[in-house]
Amino acid sequence: MSPGAPRVHLYGAGEAMLAFGPQTGPQLLVLQPLFEEMNRARALIVAICRALGERGIGCWLPDLPGTGESLTALDTTSWQDWCDAVPLAVAAIGGGFTGSVGFRGGVLLDHAVPGRRWRFAPTAGRSLLSDLRRSALASGSDPATPAGYHLAPGLTGPLSTADVGADDNARTIRLVSDDRPADRHIEGVPVWRRPEPEQNLALARLLSDDIAIWAMA
Amino acid sequence: MPGAVTIEDQLRAILRDVLGVDAARADAIDDDTPLFGAMPELDSMAVAGLLTEIEDRLHILIDDDEVDGDMLGSFGRLAAFVRAKSGA
Numbered sequence: 001m002s003p004g005a006p007r008v009h010l011y012g013a014g015e016a017m018l019a020f021g022p023q024t025g026p027q028l029l030v031l032q033p034l035f036e037e038m039n040r041a042r043a044l045i046v047a048i049c050r051a052l053g054e055r056g057i058g059c060w061l062p063d064l065p066g067t068g069e070s071l072t073a074l075d076t077t078s079w080q081d082w083c084d085a086v087p088l089a090v091a092a093i094g095g096g097f098t099g100s101v102g103f104r105g106g107v108l109l110d111h112a113v114p115g116r117r118w119r120f121a122p123t124a125g126r127s128l129l130s131d132l133r134r135s136a137l138a139s140g141s142d143p144a145t146p147a148g149y150h151l152a153p154g155l156t157g158p159l160s161t162a163d164v165g166a167d168d169n170a171r172t173i174r175l176v177s178d179d180r181p182a183d184r185h186i187e188g189v190p191v192w193r194r195p196e197p198e199q200n201l202a203l204a205r206l207l208s209d210d211i212a213i214w215a216m217a
Numbered sequence: 218m219p220g221a222v223t224i225e226d227q228l229r230a231i232l233r234d235v236l237g238v239d240a241a242r243a244d245a246i247d248d249d250t251p252l253f254g255a256m257p258e259l260d261s262m263a264v265a266g267l268l269t270e271i272e273d274r275l276h277i278l279i280d281d282d283e284v285d286g287d288m289l290g291s292f293g294r295l296a297a298f299v300r301a302k303s304g305a
Contacts, residue, residue, distance in 0.1 A: 139261050
């Protein structure tokens with residue numbers, strides 16, 4: 001197996017969790033963006049995890065219930081199921097757990113993480129749901145199943161009011177184009193908006209450098 | 218205010234970031250530039266991302282029933298809509 005190859009672990013009731021990098025040193029739980037944004041940001045996040053692995057930092061990417069390789073159906077998954085999955089993933093990481101790294105809507109789940117939190121471009125649940133609804137309206141599909149996602153009321157209800165609060169334990173990074181409060185604003189494009197998944201190595205380098213310094217502190 | 222970033226500048230940056238329009242093309246966009254139906258990158262799916270990004274960056278909320286072909290017909294009309302919404 002090549003050094004950069006990810007491992008597959010299980011957590012909770014058999015959910016899958018991809019892991020990059022060494023199992024010694026700082027270990028980070030990576031909370032990916034939600035819905036379509038996850039696919040669009042996937043290449044960026046994997047590039048960041050590989051870069052962190054090369055610097056001696058382990059990264060763990062759980063599939064939330066109802067997503068990825070999950071055996072659970074998304075249409076029976078609630079927001080609480082996602083919140084409950086986070087501490088189970090932390091437990092599976094073990095004693096080396098250092099903190100969480102959240103991207104976009106993934107940050108909405110980091111309140112369930114013990115310890116330190118690093119956040120990139122956090123967004124409110126209302127905004128994510130508006131985006132899904134508009135995509136459905138624009139493409140003429142049923143707004144109840146936007147972009148093919150069958151979402152339970154138990155997920156959309158709490159998500160619609162979920163937002164990221166100020167947190168002394170969190171470091172927040174945003175793009176310069178987003179003037180909301182952050183510890184640092186960096187140059188880059190919002191890859192999660194691009195319909196065609198796009199690699200952006202410059203952005204991956206900026207973010208992995210910032211995470212590495214934060215994780216080692 | 219000299220050097221202030223206008224709504225038009227912000228909208229050009231959003232079109233660049235969301236649609237992948239290059240800087241030269243984005244700079245050439247003026248009030249008369251047609252958008253929806255004329256700009257190939259701006260398909261119906263991209264409209265969703267464009268509107269959400271406008272909301273986030275310009276701190277406004279856009280209702281579904283405010284979105285139509287007229288509001289997205291040209292760059293000038295989109296800018297006028299955003300200006301009215303933001304009270305600028």
